[in-house]
Amino acid sequence: MAAARATLADVAREAGVGLATVSRALNGRPDVSAETTARVREVASALGYRPSGTARALRRGSFSALSVIVPDSDWGWWEPVLRAAASAAGEAGIHLFVHPVGTVEGGPESLIEGLADVPTEGVIAISVPDQQAIRAACDRIGLPVVAIDDSTHSLHLPTVTVDNRAGARAMTEHLIERGHRRIAFVGAALEELSDSWGEGLFIEERLAGHREALEAAGIRSDDLVLAWGGVGSEGAEIVPPLDDLLAAGTVPDAIFCVADLVAPPVLRTLAAHGLSVPADVAVAGFDDERAALLTSPQLTTMRQPYDDMGRLAVDLLRRAIAGEDLPVRRHTLPATLVERKSTERS
Amino acid sequence: MAAARATLADVAREAGVGLATVSRALNGRPDVSAETTARVREVASALGYRPSGTARALRRGSFSALSVIVPDSDWGWWEPVLRAAASAAGEAGIHLFVHPVGTVEGGPESLIEGLADVPTEGVIAISVPDQQAIRAACDRIGLPVVAIDDSTHSLHLPTVTVDNRAGARAMTEHLIERGHRRIAFVGAALEELSDSWGEGLFIEERLAGHREALEAAGIRSDDLVLAWGGVGSEGAEIVPPLDDLLAAGTVPDAIFCVADLVAPPVLRTLAAHGLSVPADVAVAGFDDERAALLTSPQLTTMRQPYDDMGRLAVDLLRRAIAGEDLPVRRHTLPATLVERKSTERS
DNA sequence: CTGAAAGCGCTTACAG
DNA sequence: CTGAAAGCGCTTACAG
Numbered sequence: 001m002a003a004a005r006a007t008l009a010d011v012a013r014e015a016g017v018g019l020a021t022v023s024r025a026l027n028g029r030p031d032v033s034a035e036t037t038a039r040v041r042e043v044a045s046a047l048g049y050r051p052s053g054t055a056r057a058l059r060r061g062s063f064s065a066l067s068v069i070v071p072d073s074d075w076g077w078w079e080p081v082l083r084a085a086a087s088a089a090g091e092a093g094i095h096l097f098v099h100p101v102g103t104v105e106g107g108p109e110s111l112i113e114g115l116a117d118v119p120t121e122g123v124i125a126i127s128v129p130d131q132q133a134i135r136a137a138c139d140r141i142g143l144p145v146v147a148i149d150d151s152t153h154s155l156h157l158p159t160v161t162v163d164n165r166a167g168a169r170a171m172t173e174h175l176i177e178r179g180h181r182r183i184a185f186v187g188a189a190l191e192e193l194s195d196s197w198g199e200g201l202f203i204e205e206r207l208a209g210h211r212e213a214l215e216a217a218g219i220r221s222d223d224l225v226l227a228w229g230g231v232g233s234e235g236a237e238i239v240p241p242l243d244d245l246l247a248a249g250t251v252p253d254a255i256f257c258v259a260d261l262v263a264p265p266v267l268r269t270l271a272a273h274g275l276s277v278p279a280d281v282a283v284a285g286f287d288d289e290r291a292a293l294l295t296s297p298q299l300t301t302m303r304q305p306y307d308d309m310g311r312l313a314v315d316l317l318r319r320a321i322a323g324e325d326l327p328v329r330r331h332t333l334p335a336t337l338v339e340r341k342s343t344e345r346s
Numbered sequence: 347m348a349a350a351r352a353t354l355a356d357v358a359r360e361a362g363v364g365l366a367t368v369s370r371a372l373n374g375r376p377d378v379s380a381e382t383t384a385r386v387r388e389v390a391s392a393l394g395y396r397p398s399g400t401a402r403a404l405r406r407g408s409f410s411a412l413s414v415i416v417p418d419s420d421w422g423w424w425e426p427v428l429r430a431a432a433s434a435a436g437e438a439g440i441h442l443f444v445h446p447v448g449t450v451e452g453g454p455e456s457l458i459e460g461l462a463d464v465p466t467e468g469v470i471a472i473s474v475p476d477q478q479a480i481r482a483a484c485d486r487i488g489l490p491v492v493a494i495d496d497s498t499h500s501l502h503l504p505t506v507t508v509d510n511r512a513g514a515r516a517m518t519e520h521l522i523e524r525g526h527r528r529i530a531f532v533g534a535a536l537e538e539l540s541d542s543w544g545e546g547l548f549i550e551e552r553l554a555g556h557r558e559a560l561e562a563a564g565i566r567s568d569d570l571v572l573a574w575g576g577v578g579s580e581g582a583e584i585v586p587p588l589d590d591l592l593a594a595g596t597v598p599d600a601i602f603c604v605a606d607l608v609a610p611p612v613l614r615t616l617a618a619h620g621l622s623v624p625a626d627v628a629v630a631g632f633d634d635e636r637a638a639l640l641t642s643p644q645l646t647t648m649r650q651p652y653d654d655m656g657r658l659a660v661d662l663l664r665r666a667i668a669g670e671d672l673p674v675r676r677h678t679l680p681a682t683l684v685e686r687k688s689t690e691r692s
Numbered sequence: 693c694t695g696a697a698a699g700c701g702c703t704t705a706c707a708g
Numbered sequence: 709c710t711g712a713a714a715g716c717g718c719t720t721a722c723a724g
Binding site: 049054056068090119121264297341 | 488613
């Protein structure tokens, strides 16, 4: 089996021609005799020659790529972000490496250190908890980096984030406008958070926005903020605190799920109590990720501006690569309300 | 703004030392005086110097990468496959490019041609319809390629596929064992298929497996095969043909959805007729993708062996890169039954 | 039509 | 501790 990969030189020697001729023949240049081209091609294929993309890239100087570090969660909102980043990069002729955090032991830091030998020019870290570690690792190997993240409190990277507080406020205002007063909020148990939810900043922000809206409307319903650590566990059947609430005879007018993926267990819990959505209870979410489309009924939610987020991250990175010094701050993008059946008036 | 990126030579000139010294200093080698190291680093950062990953990769010869072409659909089963491929590649020290088809105009062919300048050694095409075009493009630039796909009839690439027929047969057998006789099959309208479902081979195969099981059990229920072209449209509210069937007073014992993502509209349709799952009707799917976890109730389904598929694709590709000639054939991997609430006996 | 040479940006023996 | 040189695998003016 191919001891060392055949190179241009091997082909040239074997074919009895010069390096340049081989290169030309293989690239289908017109200025090579048909005969020579044929012979070179034959030898090349006999030797199993494959051009080195690395050498080509260096020589032509036309190649550039960015690295995207994606979280380990099997599914989620990072996917449309990745796609948006790929589009934005693609338009600029930039390629994208994808590095799931879990594929390298030692976590994001060793992953990044491993990037020293990779022809990449920058890093987009999606939802990686420890920004400080990322920053340190990237500085060590001299790679610019931006984050797309809304769970980290302490910023060490330029960070692209959806405006969670304003978005949540807008959603609760929307529910209030529709006549709902007793609005429950599900999913605020920061203490029990699974790792993949990081420091949970977005949870605090969304809850804060929710409370702002209630307060502005003169509504008090702190008793309806349900802490639930199960958030994020795709497999969860129901939401125990909501189950308890309903069992105690309290039925809210509406339920605001801190994230779309909380809606399925919420809906199951409601169904178990014979409540139907939206007739008996309105339900809303946040993110507009796939979960919002798969539930029955489909979910009214605040949509994260995935395209803009991916695009902005790529832009920032390109500027950093061009030599600009990016300030460590949050770049906040607005969420938009998407209305679906789950809050429809009956 | 950084006219041309600074190179090692620039730093060396500016710092008044040799190339080698700069390289050593920047890489933190111990055999450079602290003073020199400091000065070099200062100059480097003043110049905004960033090492060229490409040059490094070429020089060290340690870098290798594969390209994964992913379909344009926003969500779906390709995601766990990508992740599995990344893991398998990662373990072998191979990096992964991800190229969403849609990011390049001209489709997969021009995408692949563009890979000539990219330091990649092979291509994994996930769910790309036209294998012949892929093959031609890859041959042109001398890149080995394998496919992960179960919708294409005419093979031109080594292809990794789940065993759709056996899997579907197993599912229907399972439903029969549970006492169901009138089993509907939803989603077989090949004519109306959206592009993203390619030639729909898997639909035929799954239907065939379903029929085999029925036949073996002596059950006739061709009237319950519901053609529905809406398959794949995430937004679909309900399934009209099922709606018609139920409206006509026919209630099947069980419904086998050709793919998990058909289940949400099926469940909505059932709910609209006041039927509950699994009490009145059992529902099952195929794929075990995210949709299976988000429905209420969660879905019994045949799980595609995502990990094995990703791993096998990477293996095959590595063998091709090593010079082996891969036969153009289907590598079929078994699906496994995953039981959840949607088929539970009440 | 063809070849020898320079060079893409690095790293690493090899000599000081 | 430091530098000049070779070389990673290609492509492309530059001369024949």
